[in-house]
Amino acid sequence: MTDPGSLLRDHGLSVTAQRIAVLRAVAACPHGTADDIAESVKSEIGSISKQAVYNALGTLVEKGVLRRIQPAGSPALFENRIGDNHHHLICRACGKTVDIDCAVGKTPCLHASHHHGFHIEEAEVIYWGTCPECRTQA
Amino acid sequence: MTDPGSLLRDHGLSVTAQRIAVLRAVAACPHGTADDIAESVKSEIGSISKQAVYNALGTLVEKGVLRRIQPAGSPALFENRIGDNHHHLICRACGKTVDIDCAVGKTPCLHASHHHGFHIEEAEVIYWGTCPECRTQA
DNA sequence: GTAAAAATATTGACTTAGTCCATTTTTGAC
DNA sequence: GTCAAAAATGGACTAAGTCAATATTTTTAC
Ligand SMILES: [Mn+2]
Ligand SMILES: [Mn+2]
Ligand SMILES: [Zn+2]
Ligand SMILES: [Zn+2]
Numbered sequence: 001m002t003d004p005g006s007l008l009r010d011h012g013l014s015v016t017a018q019r020i021a022v023l024r025a026v027a028a029c030p031h032g033t034a035d036d037i038a039e040s041v042k043s044e045i046g047s048i049s050k051q052a053v054y055n056a057l058g059t060l061v062e063k064g065v066l067r068r069i070q071p072a073g074s075p076a077l078f079e080n081r082i083g084d085n086h087h088h089l090i091c092r093a094c095g096k097t098v099d100i101d102c103a104v105g106k107t108p109c110l111h112a113s114h115h116h117g118f119h120i121e122e123a124e125v126i127y128w129g130t131c132p133e134c135r136t137q138a
Numbered sequence: 139m140t141d142p143g144s145l146l147r148d149h150g151l152s153v154t155a156q157r158i159a160v161l162r163a164v165a166a167c168p169h170g171t172a173d174d175i176a177e178s179v180k181s182e183i184g185s186i187s188k189q190a191v192y193n194a195l196g197t198l199v200e201k202g203v204l205r206r207i208q209p210a211g212s213p214a215l216f217e218n219r220i221g222d223n224h225h226h227l228i229c230r231a232c233g234k235t236v237d238i239d240c241a242v243g244k245t246p247c248l249h250a251s252h253h254h255g256f257h258i259e260e261a262e263v264i265y266w267g268t269c270p271e272c273r274t275q276a
Numbered sequence: 277g278t279a280a281a282a283a284t285a286t287t288g289a290c291t292t293a294g295t296c297c298a299t300t301t302t303t304g305a306c
Numbered sequence: 307g308t309c310a311a312a313a314a315t316g317g318a319c320t321a322a323g324t325c326a327a328t329a330t331t332t333t334t335a336c
Contacts, residue, residue, distance in 0.1 A: 033293090098256070116227065123265050
């Protein structure tokens with residue numbers, strides 16, 4: 001991982017213990033919720049306020065350092081794998097989330113057939129299914 | 139529209155004033171929120187409880203009569219256009235939501251490149267962009 | 277048509293995933 | 307080191323639902 005301090009400085013952000021810990025936590029739990037991140041940060045630096053977690057995550061997403069995924073029926077998930085337009089496959093039963101490479105590459109992989117005059121910025125793809133573990137249980 | 143009474147009966151559901159009104163409301167406001175539906179129902183039959191709205195919508199989605207869309211940062215939306223696997227294009231600025239015909243056949247992106255042993259049931263696609271109105275304002 | 281059983285609706289408390297805001301603390305620039 | 311700007315904290319507040327007990331309506335059986 002890039003040094004969190006430089007990463008923050010490179011994006012014009014002040015370097016705080018909380019932001020550094022949040023960056024480390026996201027690296028440690030990919031596709032973690034704000035709550036997962038908070039727990040991980042607490043175990044690393046002792047304490048952090050809920051608001052600081054949301055602020056750090058929000059700012060870092062804004063700067064393009066992190067990516068936020070908001071699957072239906074789940075709190076938002078965060079990851080630091082960015083810039084490759086990858087997608088997600090989520091288990092409907094247990095919520096397990098895995099990365100799926102975009103079959104087409106790095107450029108936006110989907111083009112709406114008729115765009116109604118909209119300017120399209122992103123095509124978000126979520127695959128829903130059942131993971132191997134949940135499937136054997138059913 | 140199919141007669142709401144028969145539609146309910148055909149799916150083994152009891153026919154109640156609330157369910158009929160909810161079906162009419164969804165037909166009247168496609169991509170409406172539970173709240174939109176509730177307002178529409180109230181103007182039609184006088185009153186309905188919040189819970190009855192959620193119950194009716196939930197049951198009808200379960201039976202495949204309605205479809206629920208849950209875009210990031212928005213309450214769930216409901217529609218009665220089902221069975222054609224169409225997608226949605228949403229304006230980031232104002233939330234305007236329009237239908238987009240399914241891209242299957244046009245892109246390889248709808249088939250996960252590597253499915254990690256999951257059984258994939260659905261590929262959900264949401265296009266994010268800016269609608270013509272919001273674009274001229276910017 | 278009526279009565280009992282089953283399904284549904286109502287009400288109000290409760291929950292989750294956040295946001296808002298006033299105050300305190302930390303950071304970066306000089 | 308001083309000071310202004312930025313960030314963190316704590317606590318109240320909100321939106322979008324869910325839960326559970328009770329009341330009402332609908333269906334089924336006669
Ligand atoms: Mn990912
Ligand atoms: Mn639609
Ligand atoms: Zn699973
Ligand atoms: Zn718009």
